[in-house]
Amino acid sequence: MQNDKSKFKINRKFKKNVLLRDYTTFKIGGPAKYFFEAKTEEDLIEAIKFVYQKKLPFFVLGGGSNILFSNEGFEGxxxxxxxxxxxxQNSKIYTEAGVKLSDLVKLSSDKGLSGLEWVAGIPGTVGGAIWGNAGAFGKSIADIIKEVKIFNAKELRIKNYELRDCKFGYRESIFKKNKNLIILSCLLELKKGKRKEIRKKIKKNIDYRIKNHPLNFSSAGCVFKNYESRIRNQGLMKKFSELKEFNKKREIPAAWLIEKCGLKGRKIGGAQVSEKHANFIVNLRKASSNDIIKLINLVKKKVKEKFDIKLEKEIQII
Ligand SMILES: Cc1cc2nc3c(=O)[nH]c(=O)nc-3n(C[C@H](O)[C@H](O)[C@H](O)COP(=O)(O)OP(=O)(O)OC[C@H]3O[C@@H](n4cnc5c(N)ncnc54)[C@H](O)[C@@H]3O)c2cc1C
Incomplete structure (x- = not known):
């Protein structure tokens, strides 16, 4: 690629052998062969066209807060x-995909717009949040999306997706299923509210996170999705009284399942199932991607054995 006389300007702008651990909240990840920072929509589209033309493997990175990169790095x-x-404008916010969620929350509260209070304390960017339909406290980004502007890398064209086109579900979206859809920006519809009330809710949510999440360690947030169904096994129902309530809501928290398997605090290498919140795996000290993967597999195995439940990952492993 060095001698390539491509018309693409990005040839002059990308870096080589960039350590991915510096770009993820897990602080894990080997070198990326090529690394490009897109600062404008034009840059982003150009980079996508470039990798498609060169048939290079590629990965669009947001804030790196929902990802585990391999120590081997990324060959693309x-x-x-x-x-x-x-x-x-009025009660709408237009935001590009690389905007930090913290900046989005700040703008909405400064403008007295309600609907984003639950986002406070979630790291990452708007693009990553749309990709995985990020959510908390019973809300998700799908609740406030009006439109998403995407670049379809296969068809080489920009398109606007309305809410229903995004096919949002619990931590699901069409963007997760179709790698050709690159999120450029979106339009959010919020509600006018009282600044003081909005700030109070934000503080409450942040306090909750400080109290319940292991924020003093590197992690990628919750590793597994909650189990969206019921447990019917009578033996388990008798043993765990909480199951009645969970079954009513048709949602069994992954953290609860993991904790009941006695896995809180379990370590492999430098990785640990958090002692504070069992659905977090933390990078205790120089954990490798393999340490994390082994711990994920152990959790899955134990939960399957005890509850006959197949936990699904929320984080992405690259
Ligand atoms: C302490 C902590 C707490 C967290 N709490 C929550 C929580 O409460 N709720 C929750 O849902 N998540 C939570 N997370 C996970 C994470 O922060 C969110 O899912 C966040 O929205 C991910 O955004 P990101 O920009 O970091 O995405 P990244 O991790 O960079 O990427 C995630 C995926 O999105 C894709 N992507 C990113 N940008 C684009 C784009 N422009 N176009 C196409 N694809 C794109 C990437 O390719 C990747 O597949 C938490 C994480 C941490 C570390």
């Missing part, structure tokens, strides 16, 4: 989405 181009225009 990491395109870090840093496009970050944001503006507010």
């Amino acid at each position: 181009m990491i395109i870090r989405c840093q496009i970050s225009n944001i503006k507010c």
Whole structure:
């Protein structure tokens, strides 16, 4: 690629052998062969066209807060989405994909707009949140999306997706299923509210996270999705009284399942199932990607054995 006379300007802008651990909240990940930071929509589209033309493996990175990169690194181009225009009009916010969720929450509270309070304390970017339909406290990004602008890398064209086109579900979206859809920006519809009330809710949510999440360690948030069904096994129902309530809501928290398997605090290498919140795996000290993967597999095995439940990962392993 060094001698390539491509018309693409990004040839002059990408870096080589960039350590991915510096770009993820897990602080794990070997070198990316090529690394490009897209600061404008034009840059991002150009980079995508470039990798498609060169048939290079690629990965669009947001804030790196939902990802485990391998210590082996990535044999292709990491395109870090840093496009970050944001503006507010009446009760709508237009935001590009690389805007940090913390900046989005700040703007909405400054403008007295309600609907994003649950986002406070979630690291990462708007693009990553749309990709995985991020959510907390019973809300998700799908609740406030009006439109998502995407670049379809296969068809080489920009398109607007309305809410229903995004096929959002619990930590699901069409973007998760179709790698050709690159999120450029979106339009959010919020509600006018009282600044003081909004700030109070934000503080409450952040306090909850400080109290319940292992924020003093590197992690990628919750590792597994909650189990969205019921447990009918009578033996388990008798043993665990909480199951009655969970069954009513048709949602069994992954953290509860993991804790009941006695896995809180379990370590492999430098990785540990958090002692504070069992659905977090933390990088205690220089954990490798393999340490984390082994711990994930152990958790899955134990939960399957005890509850006959197949836990699904929320984080992505690359
Ligand atoms: C302490 C902590 C707490 C967390 N709490 C929560 C929580 O309460 N709720 C929750 O849902 N999540 C939570 N997370 C996980 C994570 O922060 C969110 O899922 C966040 O939205 C991910 O955004 P990101 O930009 O970091 O995505 P990344 O990790 O960078 O990427 C995630 C995926 O999105 C894709 N992607 C990113 N940008 C684009 C784009 N422009 N176009 C196409 N694809 C794109 C990537 O390719 C990747 O597949 C938490 C994480 C941590 C570390």
